[in-house]
Amino acid sequence: MSKPALDLRDVEVVYERRGRERVRAVAGASLAVERGQIVGLVGESGCGKSSLARAAVGLVRPTAGTVVFEGREVTPLTRRARARELARLQMVFQNPYSSLNPRRKIGSQLADALDALDLAPRRGRRARVAELLELVGLLPSAAARYPHQFSGGQRQRIAVARALAADPSVLVLDEPLASLDASAQAQVANLLVDLSRRLSLSLLLISHDLAIVRHVADVVSVMYLGVMVETGPTQPLWSLPLHPYTEALIGAVPHPDGRGFLPEALPGEVPDPARPPAACRFHPRCPYAFDRCKQEDPLLRRVAPGRTAACWLQTGSGPPARPAEQAQRLPLLHTEE
Amino acid sequence: MSTIAFRIRARRRGGRLRPAWRQPLALAGSVIAVGWLVVAIFAPFIAPHDPLAQTFAPSQSPSGAHLFGTDELGRDVLSRVIYGSRVSVPVALLLVSLAALIGGLVGGLAGYFRGLVDGFSMRVVDLVFAFPPIILAMVVAAVLGRGLRNAALAIVVVAWPSYARVVRGLVLSVGDSEYVESARLLGSSARRTLFRDVLPNVAGPVLVLATLDLANAILLLSGLSFLGLGAQPPQAEWGSMVADGAQYFQWWWIGTFPGLAIFTAVLAFNFLGDSLRDLFDPQTSWGGGDGE
């Protein structure tokens, strides 16, 4: 296989502020985005997924590990202009209300990138801006308007268009759907898939909503408290989650079928990343936790073809099975409390 | 389906500027402020008499010949009030611009470079803020020596730190905003985003602050003159005229009319500043949605 377009290896992000505890937001996480692939990164808020995204594009400096984009190390931003080669790695933020400058016309904000990277001749800029707007399903006349004249969904598409101005090969999207209505969410989700296929663009889509990610991503990584707990191709992961946390995320999704299904709540809260639980970080909330989970940290390892999980229940021997079944298969290890 | 024409029931939302009659305070503020500017510019043509000429019977009460009466030295109070605007309004404009320039520069540098530059300049700002403005202005004016120019400089010394603090805060918060981060990722240098994205978002609030500060400056200037540290006699200046009037309480018109001049000018710039703030705040432009 060729080298991935974006490769994060053992990335660690630590925030240190005077007078406060050291917070290890990302505690050694790896992730690879292949060319043209859509990778979903899923987890609850506070799991470090946004920090990982910011590290991936160079907005924060990882305290350990490496981020490599198209064979080149991603270096954190300084006051200088970012290296041209890195401009093909772009980011879209969660809130389309704060990610666009309220006082500048859309056209001028889109042209900025063309200007900074010298991507279009001065005369061709207006045409390129129109083209970018059409690419995200907006009229070229949008260029002459201000952000506040658009709805949330439209603004998010404008933010995508601005990122596309740099002619990126990888787009990191931090919760681009979270602040949108259901219908706008579908519009933007479909747009992202379509753009990825048409422009052979790789996407790293970060979301707390596994249900929507399932419709968009080719492969999914599930993150919990700074570490990856499961990765795999989307469909198998959705139909047969191997980590108890993934299972909980899927069980919490409400069903719009009118049958009155009450989604399962995961007990407890994401612990404070400054003081993570010892051994397996998920064990205090895990319904299947047994002795080993409190003593040893399970590493992310291959448990089935194309699938990895960080869970002591998944031994890798025999066919993969849901955590509940695995727990029954290990009666000797499972101790009642 | 595009052939189905649909009419619009309600009128489109207008431009961003609301009509003036919906903002009576803005209207009043700008009319009075412009009025004082006009009076200041055309004072020699408007004033009926020489403001310094002691040619009339002293201490006449207001009448047809002297609308505002005459003062204890026989000078026409109306003419003095009119000429007084030539001191207060332009000096206030000048010193506020100077304060905004100095404060803006310091605040901009602090917000852009952060770290030591920020720490040092903000401690200086804190130092100035530690004193009540009028006391500090008095001390500075006293040290520099009496006179209008020194009084104005003293006010600049008291006034610049608020600009420094506002500009620094804005440069920091806008600098950390997602749209600036986006622009940086798209290849803009920090300096480029400073001029394209950050400073334009700083300009509005600074203009608002400056307008409100004009009122303060007029008041402070009059205050210093009242205390004898500003304009020196016989120059016609509102604050020193009020001080004059305060000595002759039985002749109320000597102090009241310049006092009213200060009052209206201060009020006008306050109104103007408030309505500018509404104008520059995108939050106040009416949204119309719910749940967002």
Place this chain on the structure above:
Amino acid sequence: MTALLEVEGLRVRLPTPTGFATVVDGVDYHVEQAQVFGVAGESGSGKTMSMLALLGLLPPGSVVEGRAAFGGKDLLRLRGRDLRAVSGRDIGMVFQDPMTSLHPMLSVGRQLTEHVRRHLGLGRRAAVERAEELLVQVRIPDPTSALHAYPHQFSGGMRQRIAIAIALACGPRLLIADEPTTALDVTVQAGILRLLDGLRREHDLSVILITHDLAVMSSIADRVSIFYAGRVVESGSRASVLPHPRHPYTRALLDALPHPEAARDTPLVAIKGTPPSPQQIPVGCPYHPRCPYAIEVCTTDDPPLAPVNGRRLACHVDPFDE
């Protein structure tokens, strides 16, 4: 059984720089005892405004018409102190962002006790006991120490639980929850939905659940109303409306949602266009410019909300009639 809340012909007009905008245009609904009534629609559909109108929380200058019978009184006719006496005690409100109803500088205990002391006239000790009881009710772990903590020390989900506890403090009969789970993670959302469901079952509480997410509504609502451009386009029991939507808009909202049990590659179907702003509501059926089933009459006549097979529907075409 008579309804707890009965709203008829509710019309809300908000002042704008260019005249009044009708954000709620003739809405009827009723809420039964111990039921969850779901109100769904996109942002700007008037669903929030129609609730704020009941509590007298609209911006000044707004004009409200209609009737809202609650406990023998018309909420829309009550003013000032009388309205607060009803809305403060008998109606609780929870918002999307719990921080809007929590005071950041006051401890959780203080906020809870102040509320019950003011409205119920309890003594200090009784108020503290009641506050602890409320925190237990919303399933806050370690309620005694939670009383001494401040809102920022809690996670989003816990804050929402505390906001619910405050809303429940005076033992209201109706809880209005405006997008209570929108800002939360799915795992936490599930917990809040279970909590609301439990309150309804164990404490006979009626709930109005406002949401843009039909999946959330499907979990706990008994009856639902779908709002579009300030009016109701479809309403009925959850079990009839959500599995078999009859209005094209309801259908479209459902098709836009990811469905956990859908086949592998069911694409999400987005509704084209955006909802109209209150100042430019299209003539005729307000949904017709976005509706793939619109016919000539939809462009001229606004369809009335009429009863059909146990539900109410405002559509000329009714394309999904069985």
